[in-house]
Amino acid sequence: QVQLVESGGALVQAGDSLRLSCAVSEQSSKYDYAVGWFRQTPGKEREFVAALNWNDRYYVDSVKGRFILSKDNAKNTVYLQMNSLEPGDTALYYCAATPLFTGSFDYLRATSWDYWGQGTQVTVSS
Numbered sequence: 001q002v003q004l005v006e007s008g009g010a011l012v013q014a015g016d017s018l019r020l021s022c023a024v025s026e027q028s029s030k031y032d033y034a035v036g037w038f039r040q041t042p043g044k045e046r047e048f049v050a051a052l053n054w055n056d057r058y059y060v061d062s063v064k065g066r067f068i069l070s071k072d073n074a075k076n077t078v079y080l081q082m083n084s085l086e087p088g089d090t091a092l093y094y095c096a097a098t099p100l101f102t103g104s105f106d107y108l109r110a111t112s113w114d115y116w117g118q119g120t121q122v123t124v125s126s
Contacts, residue, residue, distance in 0.1 A: 001026070002024065002025070002026045002033065002097055002114070002115040003024075003025045003026075003115075004022055004023070004024055004025075004035075004095050004096070004097055004115055004116060004117035005022070005023045005025075005117055005118070006020060006021065006022050006093065006094065006095050006117040006118065006119060006120040007020070007021045007023075007120055008020040008021050008120060009093060009120030009121045009122045009123075010121075010122065010123075011123045011125065012085055012122075012123070012124055012125070013124070013125050013126075014085060014086055014087060014124055014125065014126050015084060015085065016085050016124070017081070017082060017083045017084075017085065018081075018082045018085065018122060019079055019080070019081050019082070020037070020079065020080040020082065020093055020095075020120060020122070021077055021078075021079055022035055022037070022077065022078045022079075022080070022095030022117060023075070023076060023077045024076045024077070024078070024097055025076065032099070032100050033097040033098065033099060033100065033115075034051060034052060034053035034054075034097065034098055034099070034100050034101055034107070035051065035052050035071075035078040035095055035096070035097050036048065036049075036050065036051035036052075036095065036096045036097070036098075036107060036113055037049040037050045037051070037069075037080050037093060037094070037095055037096075038093070038094045038095075038096060038110055038113075039089075039091035039092065039093045039094070039122075040091055040092050040094065040119075041090065041091045041092070045110070046094065046110040047060070047091075048060055048107065048108045048109075048110070049063060049067065049080070049093070050063065050067055050069050050080060051069075051107045052069045052071060052078055053100055053101055053105075053107070054100060057069045058107060062088070063082075063089075066082065066083050066084045066085075067080060067081065067082050067083070068080075068081040068083070069081075078095065080093075080095075082122070085122075085124045086124060087124045087125065087126045088124075089122060089124050090122060090123050090124050091121075091122060092119040092120070092121050092122075093119060093120050093121075093122050094116055094117055094118075094119045095116075095117045096110070096113035096114075096115060096116050096117070097113065097114065097115040098112065098113045098114045098115070099114075
């Protein structure tokens with residue numbers, strides 16, 4: 001059983017920064033996990049934002065150069081540093097996990113990921 005807990009969402013102004021956290025806990029500690037971030041706004045599908053798999057980082061084009069993934073192995077926590085926030089970044093942000101994947105894994109699709117957190121709200125005012 002894998003549990004994910006997100007935190008760090010807030011109401012901020014355009015241009016501000018936020019850091020989201022995703023704490024990963026897994027009872028058996030048998031596997032290592034890739035962690036992804038998705039976001040969703042009302043009436044829209046969950047959108048891929050970023051993912052960390054081994055030491056590889058993937059970002060959607062709209063956040064490249066603004067969002068940065070990092071990981072604290074001792075805390076089993078993945079961070080999404082979000083800089084230069086824009087109103088278009090407003091969404092409910094979810095982290096997701098799946099066992100470390102190879103090249104054929106479609107990380108862009110939400111349905112590819114096995115485990116999900118409850119979400120944390122990010123609101124960016126103009």
